Amino acid sequence: MSKLKKYQMYIDGQWVDAENNKTFETLNPENNEPWAVVPEASAKDTDKAVKAAQKAFEGEWPKLLPKERAKFLRAIGDQLRENAEMLGEIETIDTGKLFRETKKQAIYIAEYYDYYAGLADKVEGTVLPIDKPNIQAITTRIPIGVVAAIIPWNSQMFLTATKLAPALAMGNTVVIKSSELAPAVLFEFAKLIEKTGIPKGVVNVITGFGDPCGKTLTTHDLVEKIAFTGGPETARHIIKNSAENLSEVSLELGGKSPVAVFDDAEQENAINGITAGIFGASGQSCIAGSRLYIQKGIYDEFLNKLSERASKIKIGAPMDPETEMGPLSNFKQLETIEKNIKETIDQGGKIKCGGERHSFSNKGYYFPPTIIECDNHNLPVAENELFGPVLSVMKFDTEEEVISKMNDNQYGLSSGVYTSSLSRGMRVSKAIRAGITFVNTYRLISPSAPFGGIKDSGYGKEAGIDSIKDYTRVKTTWFYTSDEPSLDPFSIR
Template sequence: MQRYSLYIDGTQCDSASGQWFHSDNPFTGKPWAEIARGNESDVDRAVQVAHRAFRSGPWKDLTPSARGQLLCRLADLIAENASRLAEIEVRDNGKLFAEMHAQLQYLPQWYRYYGGLADKVQGAVIPLDKKGYFNFTRREPLGVVAVITPWNSPLMLLTWKLAPALAAGCTVVIKPSEFTSASTLEFVELLSAAGFPPGVVNVVTGFGNEVGSALVTHPLVRKITFTGADSTGRKINEQAARDFKHVGLELGGKSPNIIFDDANLDDAVNGAVSGIFAATGQTCIAGSRLLVQAGVHDEVVQRVVALAKTARMGDPMHADTQVGPITTPPQYEKVLSYIGVAQAEGASLALGGGAATRAECGSGWFVEPTIFTGVRNDMRIAQEEVFGPVLSVIRFQTEDEAVAIANDVRFGLGAGVWTSDIGRAFRMSERIESGTVWVNTYRAVSYLSPFGGYKDSGLGRENGIDAITEYLQTKSVWINTGAPTGNPFVLR
């Protein structure tokens, strides 16, 4: 088995405990790697190193342009290693090689974008209402950032945080999911090759209660950025608030994918299937609630079921596989339990409804693509995030009803609208309470466009120009150019 150590101060190192834990291949259901089990002592060591790298040494002395050049070199190395890193991600999380490879080929664009943005961070000269003073602002990096990533797209979601943090001049300690740590540990070796100074980026692997909590509460960490379950995000936010730390949270969703009766149904049906069964439904933006207008409801359901039936399951490394395994045993059990909940609530099963027993699925953790009809929006299956290949179909009559159903949930990350009416497209994009609204498409993302949630789907934004500001703080500088000091007991 492959063995992966911690990465601190530019080198691989053993954990303080000397213990290891297994990483399982979701397709085979068997361990393939051993990962160092970090603890609070390792966290403190990594944070101290990152703090020292931030306060002194070559990283602090680099100009913003030089930081940008390092990010661009890293982009080139990622492009050269895309296939190798994608294979490791597939072995670790079971997603399709086709998708992981496409993500890895796209990731260099983030590092090039933020590499170019690094020396575009500017303060401002403030035209004051007071004579005899010169006032300007500086945008300065926050300091040490704790980056906590999930298991579904480890390197892509790491990149959304790491690229702007480094462009801003911060240093980083990464805690990857204990289920998918290998690709992150392979990836950080590229930073050394790109020329990043030791200590700028560090990785402590392990479990949330042993590593994650220690990172969140460490006094030298100034920001925590996290993607994952809203229950964990809530705990992180509460802990961070005690020390007034900055927080960025992306916490999933229960996204409505809305098909109106004037939509191009060929496109809408493809979008519905893509929204929930691509990535085996293990994506924060999954269109898990399919809202269909009554006039086309029956036809859409028939066509979605027919298309979903053709989905090829099996080895995620095979080019023709379309639906891979669930990444972890706990998630596998959770998805199956929600299928039982939906049936108990009275939803009608139109497709799937259990574990996949096809020969091509081997001994992996597969769930059949599952579709429920007759779903009410107050059912648990419509309100709670399943994070698996389970679709709830909800009928609606009017545009107002569609908006009411779409917004009647505590999440607000993504939404889809399928219509040929441009006026409706604009109205819906304004009325839906969601950080992203796709019209006549779904699951489109870019390094240029901000991403984040409303309501319980999180705080802050990733990607685009907005993201770098999440890692900066503003300082106001006043210079007296000749104003009299005046009465010392009166505000100037």
């Protein structure tokens, strides 16, 4: 075994080990072998990071002119572009995601920092039409303070950008907790942030487990906002923790996103979109289109075409440019997928393709594109988020029926509609209870497009022009404009 790469945490502009020297290894999903060792943050380490962020918030950072903070954001974007290949390679080794995607995403994510740099001096206050003489009242937006950004392993650069960029633009300071499942790329990212010359303590990067690291971070009395992306169970713990410090919370959680294909859909386009939605990134996307409803008139024809396409997807090493699907990120995912598939088959589900571990490697977590027909809309693979390349397929007859079925789930993150009818696309997209709907396309992101869900998929939005305001608070300032003393101090005016 080659020597493990060693990482340190980035706290208050310094590279440090855990105070108790505890570490853990991170595994390469391609071969299930350790490749790097990272610090395991203790409660003291987490406290140190938060206090460093608070000290930076009390210092020069929020006092800088917005255009000055914007320069740092653009510098971060430039670093991402210049180091996209390195970042992509590290993320691929640590998560198993395709290098062709991680490299391209690192370049594109730079646009988010440019976008919020452009917004830094565009957030305005108001002059209020107060109903009192000799009074002028205004509102301004001020930074919140220390933000805890808790990042999952599956789209780290994207899900960091949607939190870090608006937070910095508005003058906040940030403690980033990288996922313990694949923390390496955010430490590499911290090295690039350091190169920009940003003041010490403005950005801190730590990693560790839920207790003590996550719990200390989300209960800390100096943390004013928690921005979390992850699963609903962890989110419930975070909400309970936030009761101790009364911090704001925004949650971008999971999904079991439904996609409907109507008889009049352009089939080749629909197959491309569905393939991207569920088999892209090996299905390890919170917006994965994992529930497919096909109208009965084209059901057999369309399903056969889709299954044929899925069976031809090239599985291989994630660094190989020819590979279309790499391994799953961890063994727990693999076990969850297999358990749900077995239960579904026991209850009548029919495997159309895939369904068993792939033979590409007996060490890595490889699982093939899997399509399962489900007569029962509530079978395990159709009901539960699996975070893998598993598509449950069901038949529908009418528009009203498919809308009802698409909404019959506790999640509400993403959704898709394929139809040649503009009016139907408008009607169905409006009726679906989800934060995002794609019509005749799927799996797109943009700095200007809000991202987030409803129901058990969380609350709050990331990206888009309005999300920058979520990293501010409104302050009202009253001015008494008369030269004469005010009257009657014992009566509210």
